[in-house]
Amino acid sequence: LGIVGLNGSGKTVLLKCICGLMEYSSGTIKVNEKIIGKECEYPKSMGVIIETPGFLPYYSGIKNLEYLASLRKKIGKQEIKDVLVKVGLQGEEKKLVAKYSLGMKQRLGIALALVGDPELIVLDEPINGLDPQGIAEMREIIHKLSKERGMTVIVSSHILDELAKVADAFGIINDGKLIDEFTAEELEARCGKYIVIKAGEPEKLEKVLADNGVNKYEVLNNGAIRINDEIEDTSKLIAALVGAGVPVYELASVQDTLEQYYLNRTGGNV
Numbered sequence: 001l002g003i004v005g006l007n008g009s010g011k012t013v014l015l016k017c018i019c020g021l022m023e024y025s026s027g028t029i030k031v032n033e034k035i036i037g038k039e040c041e042y043p044k045s046m047g048v049i050i051e052t053p054g055f056l057p058y059y060s061g062i063k064n065l066e067y068l069a070s071l072r073k074k075i076g077k078q079e080i081k082d083v084l085v086k087v088g089l090q091g092e093e094k095k096l097v098a099k100y101s102l103g104m105k106q107r108l109g110i111a112l113a114l115v116g117d118p119e120l121i122v123l124d125e126p127i128n129g130l131d132p133q134g135i136a137e138m139r140e141i142i143h144k145l146s147k148e149r150g151m152t153v154i155v156s157s158h159i160l161d162e163l164a165k166v167a168d169a170f171g172i173i174n175d176g177k178l179i180d181e182f183t184a185e186e187l188e189a190r191c192g193k194y195i196v197i198k199a200g201e202p203e204k205l206e207k208v209l210a211d212n213g214v215n216k217y218e219v220l221n222n223g224a225i226r227i228n229d230e231i232e233d234t235s236k237l238i239a240a241l242v243g244a245g246v247p248v249y250e251l252a253s254v255q256d257t258l259e260q261y262y263l264n265r266t267g268g269n270v
Contacts, residue, residue, distance in 0.1 A: 002167030003156040004262055010176040011156040012050065015124050018154070019048045031120060047118040049126060053109030057098035061089060061108050064097055069115045080115065087111045087141055103134030110141060121145060121153045127162055135162060142166045164258040174266045191256035195227040195234065196220070198250040199241060208244050212237060224250075 005011045016022035018029055020037050034040040055064045062080060069075040084093050087107040092100075100108065106126055113121055123142070127135045143166055145151045157163045163170075170187060172180040182190065199205050205225065209217060214237075216228040231237060234251060241248050256264075 001152070001154045002163040002170045003154065003173060004160060004163065004170055004258070005156070005158065005173035007158060009173045011158075011173055012124055013176070014173065014178075015048075015050060015122050015154065015156060019046060019050065019122055021050065047113030047116070047121045049106075049109045049113050049122070050124045053105060053112065055097045055105065055108065058096055060094045061097055061100065061104075061111075062093040064108065065112060065115060068112055075115055079117075080111075083111045083114045086114060086144070088137065101134075103130050103137060106130065106134070106138060107141065110138075114145075119152065121151055123153065123155045125157055126155060127157065127159060139166055160259040160262060161257065170258070172262060172265055180265055187258060187261060188255075191258075191261050192228070193230075193253065193255045195231060196250070196252050196254055197225045197227065197241075197248065198223070199225070200247040200249070201245065204244050204246045205241065208237075208240050208246060212240055 003011050003014065013022065017024045018036065029036045031040060031046075056067070059067065062084065065080045065083070066077070069080060081090075081093070084090055087110050089104065089107055089111065092104060097105065097108065110121075110123070110126070113123070126142070127138050130138060139162060142153055142155060146153050146166070146168070155163065155167065164184075164187075167184065169183045170181070171178055197205075202219075202223075209215075209225075209227070214227055214229050214231070218226050218228070220226055234253070238248055238251060
């Protein structure tokens with residue numbers, strides 16, 4: 001589940017409420033139909049990273065996990081080693097955390113969240129500050145947790161292109177309210193499809209469009225034409241343009257992204 005929203009929209013507040021780190025004034029939060037904090041406990045079914053994971057910098061990665069895991073319950077050393085393998089930190093576990101890169105610290109944070117084999121993982125902005133390689137590694141870890149281990153993963157992010165690559169479902173938060181929920185399949189169906197044409201002779205171009213029954217179009221800032229009408233055979237349109245002496249430089253079929261859908265849904269806030 002991807003939680004979508006601007007910084008300050010309420011994503012982290014929601015996740016803190018889900019994790020029991022903040023009290024909420026109304027409503028209930030349920031996991032597996034049980035009210036969290038009343039009918040079921042937080043630590044037994046949940047692994048959490050809220051904001052930046054904190055570690056003891058002059059302890060090794062594995063010592064940090066052993067120490068923090070001991071605060072929750074007795075967990076064997078082999079389980080901790082297995083978790084380090086799952087997040088790709090094998091061979092780095094004895095290095096001091098002070099010498100870890102930001103990406104390694106993020107992976108160590110996920111390792112901590114995985115200790116105890118929780119059913120639900122909550123990750124707040126897990127790719128913030130990562131370089132492209134770190135983002136790709138984090139995406140792969142989240143994918144494995146969800147697809148291979150069958151865990152439910154809640155991820156908040158304002159980097160929507162990355163979120164769209166891993167989430168099966170989405171919730172949009174705006175001004176502290178959940179204003180929309182949809183699956184990845186529903187997102188694809190909701191995102192508008194259109195054609196973008198870059199061509200010369202704008203007057204001739206508009207006449208050809210009208211002659212071919214294309215009425216829903218707009219001129220973009222870069223001078224290209226966005227056609228919102230559905231065109232079954234673009235080759236006929238290209239032939240008509242060329243036949244009328246309109247030079248066609250580019251024609252592309254485009255579908256809106258999660259980011260564009262979000263902007264449309266929230267009134268274009270950026």
